[in-house]
Amino acid sequence: MGNRTETGVIVVGTGFSGLGMAIQLRKDGRDDFVVLEKAEDVGGTWRDNSYPGCACDIPSHMYSFSFEQNPGWSRAYSPQPEIYEYMRGVADKYDLRRFIRFGQEMTGARWDAEEKRWHVSTRGGDEFVAPALVAGVGALHRPMIPDLPGIERFQGRAFHSAEWEHDFDFAGKRVAVVGTGASAVQFVPKIAPEAAELTLFQRTPPWVMPKADRDMPGWLRGLFRAVPPVQRLYRNFLYWTLEARAVGFNGQPWIMKVGQRLAKSNIDRAVSDPELRAKLTPDYTMGCKRVLISNDYYPALARDNVDVVTDGVAEVREHSVVDNAGVEHEVDAIVYGTGFHVTDAFDSLEIVGRDGRNLAKEWASEGMRTHLGITVNGFPNLFFLLGPNTGLGHNSVVFMIEAQISYIAQALRLAGDRALDPREDVQERFNAEMQRKLGKGIWTQGGCKSWYLDAKGVNRTLWPGFTWRYWLDTRTVRREDYELLG
DSSP states (O other): OOOOOOOOEEEEEESHHHHHHHHHHTTOOOOOOEESSSHHHHSTTTHOOOOOOOOOOTTTTTSOOOTSSSTOBBBBSOBBBHHHHHHHHHHHHHTTTTGETTTTOOEEEEEETTEEOOOOOESSEEEEEEEEEEOOOOOOSOOOOOTTTTTGOSSSSEEEGGGGOTTOTTTTTTTEEOOHHHHHHHHHHHHHHTTSSEEEEEEOOOOOOOOOOOOOOOOHHHEEEEHHHHHHHHHHHHHHHHHTTTTHTTOOOHHHHHHHHHHHHHHHHHOOOOHHHHHHHHSSOOSOOEEEEESSSHHTTTTTTTTEEEEEEEETTTTTTEEESSSSEEEEEEOOOOOOOOOTTTTOOOOEEEGBBBBBHHHHHHHHOOBTTTTTTTTEEESSOOOOOBBBBSSHHHHHHHHHHHHHHHHHHHHHTTTEEOOHHHHHHHHHHHHHHHHSSSHHHHSSOOBBTTTTTTSSSSSOSHHHHHHTTTTSOGGEEEEOOO
16 A cells, blocks of 8 residues: 545646646645655656757747746747756745655546545555645646557667657667657757758648747846846736737638748748748648747758658658658658647546546547636536646747636635535536637638647637636636535
8 A cells, every 4th residue: 555645735747837836825825735746856848858959939038937037048939958947946946845746646536525635546556635636737748659550660769759868869860750840840950960861751731930039148137137127028028929919810810821921931931942842831821730930940851861751651660661652761760749648638637526427538528628727517626727728829828827826726715625616507608608719710710630629629728819818717716606515
């Protein structure tokens, strides 16, 4: 038998969500909580993704906690090591490590109606018990590895961008890259100059905008440090600039056409070969899939040692990849840039609520449904951070996380020693409204398949519209939205 720990709140994960929640609990004067973390350090996505070129595609001064500004960002879009260091610094500053149980991966949770408490089990066999459970597990932590026919025969190295094998030397090697998502756009330009040959297997080309990245000059960092309100002004400027992009994503596709022209000129500048240009130009409206930013992706694809294959993968042999046109490409390594399990991110969790209701099963059959992306009917005192329909295509998710953290803190105060369960009609109303708005958006109308959509083609990932609207919607917990148990 493992150990049993009783506490007030169980928080899962130490990415921006989990750390933010822990800080909020400390600010509320609580120390009756534990944070479960499957790895040996904090950081979530920013700990796991350490591939070459990994960086944020939202400006760092916005992609950070509003209450914990960092005047020292070296670039407008900071590289992964800096974001990871920032998160470790935050954990230390708020003395969070004493609440974190490292190496504890949550495998399931069960609501006990008699006790009004959650019983959380972990992979190591330990049990944690508390009246409230906050899941900050996020959607970008289970790598999506395609099932390529014959991969078990492959004699070379094969790994996913989120499980980068840093001891692998690309110099002089022939490399196949499968996938052209956000990570591939970042690592391909870094490994292409080293590899002897790089073959990129592209299913659907992304829209790639120029990246307005630059060094943050020393005098400006000094100014931010000396006069914090100046940095707050800069952050506000970034917020509203990013926020304006929501208009194009939500029912004003003509705005996206302007962006498409920018992205097309980005291709034309770097790629002179008309055949390659045609391969790299998407046939769907910009924003339908995640819009990427890069200044070096297209130049990398125009290199003599890089080949873009649009015929898909038919099979893998001992030392090669064969495409659907029957062409055999000899390779020493396969790197997956295929992203993560997003719309089924919670399938692996065994969460059982009132009357034995199983969350993963319900979500698999009916689609992910919540109230405000935070609470779920039938699962009292279970709170999600960055839950369904609260992801963003246009602004910083850290803004959404902060809105949710304060909502959850308020909900815990309201519940007291009882439990909150959102009413079914309230949840249905929220979801109907979400899908009505999403139906007008670019993700539904743009003519593509994307990871925003679940197996039934329903967008369960993104928030449709402005983030300030979400902030308004979550500013106060409406007592009438919930049934209070106990």
